[in-house]
Amino acid sequence: MTGIRLSGITKSFGDTSVLRGINLDIAPGEFLTLVGPSGCGKSTLLRIIAGLEEQTGGDVEIGGVRVNNLRASRRDLAMVFQSYALYPHLTIAENMQTPLKLRDLTFWERFPLIGRLWPNYAAKMAALNATVRETADTLEIGHLLGRKPGQLSGGQRQRAALGRAMVRKPVAFLMDEPLSNLDAALRVHMRSELADLHRSLQTTFIYVTHDQAEALTMSDRMAVMVEGNVLQLGTPEEIYRTPVDRCVAEFVGSPKINIIPGAADGNGRVSAYGTPLQQRIAGKARRIQVGIRPEHLMLAPEGSHNEGWPFRVTHKENLGSDFFLHGHLNGSNHRIIARLTPDEVAMVTIGSEITLCPAPGTPIAFDEGGRRIGFVKDRQ
C-alpha cells in the first residue's frame, strides 16, 4: 500500500490560475474523494497526480518518492475515465490485456504478426490471460470478454474499464467521474460496488466527482475544492456536521442547507429570524447567518409560536419516503426547504402556514464573511 503526498501544487494556464497551492496527504489504502463544482480544478489535480498534466509548481510524491519528472506510464497508477476510454477496436479481453502486454512483453513480442514467433510469447500470454480472466470473474464480466466495447451497455463498459485498471495491480486508482455517464439507479448501485472493491483491494483510491452524494457515501475522507483551493479536508461526517464555511455547507448535502439571517446578543445568545436557538457563541453582539439542513427542520409542537418560524408552504414534493416542503418564512422572501415525513405533512396543504423549528443542536452559525462560528458549550 502506497500513500500519495501533494505539496504546494499550483497550476496555471496562461494568466488563469486553476490550482492555488494544494497540499494533501493521502494515506495508504485510503479512499479520498476530490469533490467540488465544475471548474474547481479537481480533474486537473487528478491528472497532475497521474502525470498526464504537468504542474506549474509543487511536488507529487508517490510512496515517498518524488515523481515530478516521471511520466504517467512510469508512475504505476491506474485511471478510470469518465468516457471509459476503452479501445473501441479491441475486445474487452484485449482491452484488459493491454496494460499487461505493455508491461510484460518486449517490443518485439508486442509486434504484430511476428510477436508470436518469440519463444516466451505463449507462456507470457497464458499468464496474462489467466490474470485477465480472474479479474473479469471478480467483476462478473467473464462472459463479455469476447465483445467489443460498442456492444456493451454503459454499466458493462464501466466494469470493463475498471477491469483494465485492476489487472496491473497498480499502487493507486485514480477515477475521474467514472459514474457520471450511468443512469441514476445504476450509479447508486455502482457506488456500493466501488466501495466494496476498495475494501477488498485495500489500495489507495483517489476519486473525482462533482456529486456530493458520491463523495459522502464512498469516501474515507473527502476534500472539498472550490476555485483551485481545498476548502476543507475531512471525513464525510465532519464535512457534513462541521463545514468550515458557508460554501462547503451549501455544496454538501441535498437539498441545499437553508441559510437564515440571525444575530447574537451581548451574551452570545443566538437567534435566527427572531427565534432564539438555545445556543451561544463567544464574543460580542453581531449579525450572523444560521444554517439549518432541511432534514433538521421539524414541525413545532402546537401552541409554541415563539419557538419556531412561521412558514408559508408553496410546494410539496413527494419522494415516497419523505416530503420536501418548499416555501418561505412568512413576510420575507427567504426560501426554505424542509424535509419531513409523510405523517408530519399529512395535514399540510399548499398555501397553508405552519411553524417550523430546528432539531435541538443542529443549526450551524456562520459569521458575515461565511466562516463557521463554533458554539460555546453552556455550563448548565
Place this chain on the structure above:
Amino acid sequence: MTARAPTHRTHRAGYWFVAPAIVLMVVILIVPILIAALLSFTDYSLGNPEISWVGFENYDRMVNRSTYTRMITATATYVLVVVPASILLGLGAALLINSVKRFNDLYKTIYFLPVMAALLAMAIVWEFSLHPSLGIVNKTLASGCGTAAESVLSFGWLPWVDAQASWYARGCERGFPLCFGNKDYAIWTICFIGIWQAFGFNMVLYLAGLTSVSRELYHAAEIDGATSAWDRFRLVTWPMLGPTTVFVVTITTIRSFQVFDTVEAITLGGPSKSTFVMMYAIYEKAIQQNLIGMGSAITVVFLTFVLLLTLGQRYLVERRVHYS
C-alpha cells in the same frame, strides 16, 4: 387526417418524387455505360456506317497485344507506387504537423499547394524542370560533378560501394538520364509527379481524421504504459484512423487509375508505351484513332477495377473499421 398505412395512391406518389433523379441517373450514367459495354464487343468507329459484332476480340487483344500488356504494366506500376507512397507520406506529414504547436497552418498550406494547382500546368512546369538540357534538375546535378558533391552523392564513402559504378558518377560521365525520354525512367518520373501532387490531399484528409481521435484514448494508452510513440500509434492513432484510411486508399486508388494530365502533357504515352496508362489509352484509341470499340473495351475494364475498389471499400467500412 389520421396517420395510416400508405395507400396505393401515396405509394405511387413516392415513385413520382424519385422519378426525376432516376431518369437523370439512367440517361447520363447507366445508359452510356451499357452502350460502352455493348460497343466494346464491336469494331464501331465514328462516321463509319458499318458496324460488326466482333465478340471478345477487343478483350482478347488487351490480353495478347504487347501494347496493352504495357498499358496494364504502366497503370499497375503507377497505382502500386503512387497509392502507398502518397498515403504514407500524407500520413507522416499529418502526424508531424499535428505534433507541432507552431507554424502548422504554414506547413499545411505549403503541402496543400500542389493539390490546389492545376495538374496540367504543373505537369508543364515539371517538364521544363526535368528537361534533359534546359531543365534545372539535370543542370543542378551536372554542376555537382567533379566537386565535393560528387564524392558525397556517389556514396564512395560507404565501404561496400564502388564510387565509379554509382549512379551519380555514371551520370557525370555520360550525362544524366532523360527523365521523360528514357523508357526506364519515364513512368517513375510520372509517378513522382503523381505522389508530389496527391500526398498533400491525403495529408489534409488524415489531419481531419486526427482531430476526431479522442484525447482520453491517448491518456488511457499513456496510463496503460504506452511509453513510445510507436505504441501509442499502434494502440490508438492507427486504429482510430481506420475509416479515414479506407477512404484515403479508395480515393487515391481511383485517382491514380485516372491519371491522364501528366501523360498527355509530357510523354504522350511514350517512350515505347512505357507510360501508356489506361486513361490515356482510352483517349488515344477512342478519340485520336477513332477505334470506339477498342476504347470502350478499355473503359469497361477500367470501370470494373473502380467498381471492385468501391465494393471493397464498402465491405471494409461496414465490417472492419467502424467500431460502434
